[in-house]
Amino acid sequence: MSNEPPKTNRIAPYLNEIFNVLIQRLGVAVPDLGKNIAGDSTGLSARRKSADAAREEIKDGPPQASGGRKEYKDDDGKVTKVVEWFGFKLHLIIDFKHEIVLLYKITDTKAGDGETLPEVLESSHFSDTQSLTASETPPLTYITP
Numbered sequence: 001m002s003n004e005p006p007k008t009n010r011i012a013p014y015l016n017e018i019f020n021v022l023i024q025r026l027g028v029a030v031p032d033l034g035k036n037i038a039g040d041s042t043g044l045s046a047r048r049k050s051a052d053a054a055r056e057e058i059k060d061g062p063p064q065a066s067g068g069r070k071e072y073k074d075d076d077g078k079v080t081k082v083v084e085w086f087g088f089k090l091h092l093i094i095d096f097k098h099e100i101v102l103l104y105k106i107t108d109t110k111a112g113d114g115e116t117l118p119e120v121l122e123s124s125h126f127s128d129t130q131s132l133t134a135s136e137t138p139p140l141t142y143i144t145p
Contacts, residue, residue, distance in 0.1 A: 023102060036097040039117035043068050043109065046087035063088060068109030085109070091116045 027033050046065040065087050072081040089111055093103040105120045 023100075026100065030098060033095055033098060033100065034102060036095055037093055037102065037121075038096045039091065039093045039113065039121070041089050041091040041113050041116070043070070043083070043085040044088040044090050044106070045085050048086065063106060063108040066109050089116075091120060093117065093121055 048065070068085050068087065068089060070083045071079045072083075074080050087109065089107050089109050091105045091107065091111070091113065092101055094101050103120050105116060107116060
């Protein structure tokens with residue numbers, strides 16, 4: 001990393017690096033971290049940007065905010081609740097025993113958990129049968145480029 005201060009729209013790599021170091025250190029202190037994992041996602045609300053700001057951000061490669069919709073159904077398949085938002089989707093893989101986020105990925109609202117969570121877990125080089133150790137702690141943060 002360079003020593004120059006990050007621009008506001010380019011701070012994610014710095015945050016990712018900090019997150020990775022913290023999880024690596026925690027993996028040293030908690031030997032079974034990463035053995036009991038689960039994944040889920042949630043909506044992240046955002047504000048619409050000006051056209052110029054959106055074009056500038058597209059050059060940097062992060063996902064663009066879009067409209068999201070989640071339907072909740074009962075046992076008969078009838079929609080009982082609808083949640084709509086404008087923004088992003090945050091996918092998390094957590095250690096549910098220790099209640100720690102291990103991996104995350106921010107995508108547009110259209111990305112499904114069935115495709116995104118396995119991709120995030122697979123690219124991390126650890127599974128629910130491995131724990132994170134000092135000698136073999138993978139880089140753990142994934143944000144859509």
